[in-house]
Amino acid sequence: MSTDRYPFREIEAKWQRIWEERQQFHAVEDASRPKFYCLEMFPYPSGRIHMGHVRVYAIGDLLARYKWMRGFNVLHPMGWDAFGLPAENAAIENGVHPAIWTYENIDYMRSQLKKLGISYDWGRELATCDPSYYKWEQLIFIKMLERGLAYRRRSTVNWCPSCQTVLANEQVEAGRCWRCDSEVTPREIEGWFFKITAYADELLAWCDRLTGWPERVITMQRNWIGRSEGAEFDLAVAGRSDLAIRVFTTRPDTVFGMTYAVLAPEHPLVDRLLTDDAERRAVTEFRGEVARESEIERLAADRPKRGLRLRAKVVNPFSRAEIPLFLADYVLMGYGTGAIMAVPGEDQRDWDFARQHGLPIIETVKRPDGWVGEAYAGDGVKINSGFLDDLSVTEAKRKAIDWIVERGIGVAKVNYRLRDWGISRQRYWGAPIPVLYCERDGMVPEAEENLPVVLPRDVQLSGKGGSPLAEVASFVNATCPTCGGKARRETDTMDTFVESSWYFLRYASPRYERGMFERSAAEYWMPVDQYIGGIEHAVLHLLYARFYTKVLRDLGMVKVDEPFTALLSQGMVIKDGAKMSKSKGNVVDPDDLIHTFGADTARLFSLFAAPPEKDLDWNDHGVEGASRFLNRVWRFVFTHLDTLKAGAVPPTPSTDEGRVFRRTIHETIKRVTEDIERDFHFNTAISAVMELVNATYAFESVSADRMAGAERAALLREAVEVVILLLGPIAPHVTEELWAALGHAASLFEQPWPTPDAGALTRKDVTLVVQVDGKVRSRLQVDIDATEEHIQRLALADDKVQPWVRARAVERVVVVANRLVNIVTRA
């Protein structure tokens, strides 16, 4: 391990202290300057920060400091997503109250973030478990309740047996709990929902306009919302004028191919269709079999489909044919109407089922020539379809819907995969849902003046057996705000994703006491210009926050339609081919890293090792390399300090060497700026600075006796200052120190970002590559304004080119300005 390192510990502590004393990153609304709201997803206070945090915050800080130097009024806040199950679990295990556990973790993690030297406005810090925060969430809940955007209903929900709580659909991954990985089971329960489906269309439509978002996140959201257009209509039950079965289809053009229909096993109409006890028993048994299939089993799409034929038949409204009716496990009660028309000719699932049960298959779309396969889902001409024959699929869909509507048996219909957001959690450490149940008035919201409904402190946490709040008599027994009589409080708490759906708004005025946020401040800062966080929130937090923002907009509270203009999804930090985790033993602790190498090195390596959206492969040797580079910059400044301090304003160099070096300096400015602005290519921005440092060392060693001392000193100074400025947002402590060492009194971050000097970038001549038949044979130095004919002549006459063209006929010569010449020959 190296011993010769610059004194990063003193320097980092020193500048962190100075920034804090100067309140350098304190943000104030200022209409005269363009604003830039830079936000990294706030952390859950789990105990300690990990390398993934270091990576996100290094990215965010780079952008924030860069924008500062570009003259923006930057808001860069930090807070804590402080409610959640781990605090409660820790409490059960260790007997510490969740509040104490949470606040201790916050204190420790805050100190870690401060040691990283991130440019946060700590004056805006917030924690979502503070009643002064969740008070406003409760107020909005009541407003949502008034508008029917929050409602209570009994339904089958995802139950995590280990977390002992309900989960939203978005929080179930492949049938397992997103947090603890337990298998989720269905459970019929009463709970609260947010009506996110009311915004399905708008959430989807805006996907096209979120041009600053990564395509893959947009795609995931689109798929999650899952819009499908089609029709809904009734199937008459043969011989039963009192009953009809409503089905949904995206392919109304295929109704003539419907050879049977299917109900979900738990469909409410089933019981009314049964003819006798034998059939009733068969259905009960069938339902039992389906229920025993675990969620995981259900995920295997290729397993055989289970079905039970009922005695009742239905009528195909187009062909008037009586067709069989089934219960089958491949039809889900939760989507559409819980019943389908089956079209084996054009749907593979129906095809599979039809073959298993020996049902007829009618093709209603002409197959393309040479097509081999089973169900055909493609485009084509309609056949075997009565009045739809010879139409295209698209035309037939339209005509079929018209037909259905005219006869009053159905309507055109759009369905979404998106479900309403279940927000009830049967746990303690969350924001109380502000409603009461009164013996006289029923369910009533808490009065606004009684908010916040504070989470009681004294509670028994066992981790099982329902909501812990139900056991706290002083909480449960309350007064009805309407009649003043006895009422019982709701004991469910809100999903913690509710808090994170609006924290970015609270940062605009975090101490505001008269509302969720101060309108003028929110209008000034919103939307977030750059949001940065992990891909794991592609459809969780990011969808909820979009929804909540639209709700607040419709409540007249904010003006923006969308919360985040641009999104950067950074990759994971992995080591030895796997995500860092305690069980794998491949964890790098940020504390150790900062102690051994310093925050600047940790940040530099995080930004250099990979572009931000890719996974970052942690490499201890690579960290040493980053440290080595900062030392190299440090050493250059201090070994040449006298020369550098003597350097005056850079002149137009009088020598070629000087001109080339100065061009390198200014090209570096251009490259680094473009890399940051255009694509967040921080890794190549850093490599460009490394190249400039290498060039500076080289220039220093060769220029001493070849040029006037003053000119040399000026050029070296310009180079070093550019290196420091460009590196500032990446490694802020060491660069502040070097900047001061060069005699500057003001902070580096009050300097404007450098701009390339157009004069320094111009070149007199250029090196062209000369190819013969696409192979590089020579190089040519020509004047920048040389004519094409001149270049051709030079290229053909070139010594190294001659042997390749002598025996062959030159067919043509391609000249690409400033790049290359390609001589094309024929044998």
Next chain:
RNA sequence: GCGAGAGUGGCGAAAUUGGCAGACGCGCUGGACUUAGGAUCCAGUGGGCCCAAAGCCCUUGGGGGUUCAACUCCCCCCUCUCGCACCA
């Protein structure tokens, strides 16, 4: 199955969007300085032919194609990662 993305040296990665493949860094090899160095500096480092150099040939998952020119565009195939998963 559907959707998205990726495949380049020993490793992390670059390539101005069709124009010198492998910048920068790690690792490795050799040298310098040094009591010593795992510090620092200098040089080399895709593969092959060659004692060596000059030089030549090959090389971006595989196969075709378009083009003066392909990591980049088009078609087919293979592999991997991620997301959704019987959504009618």
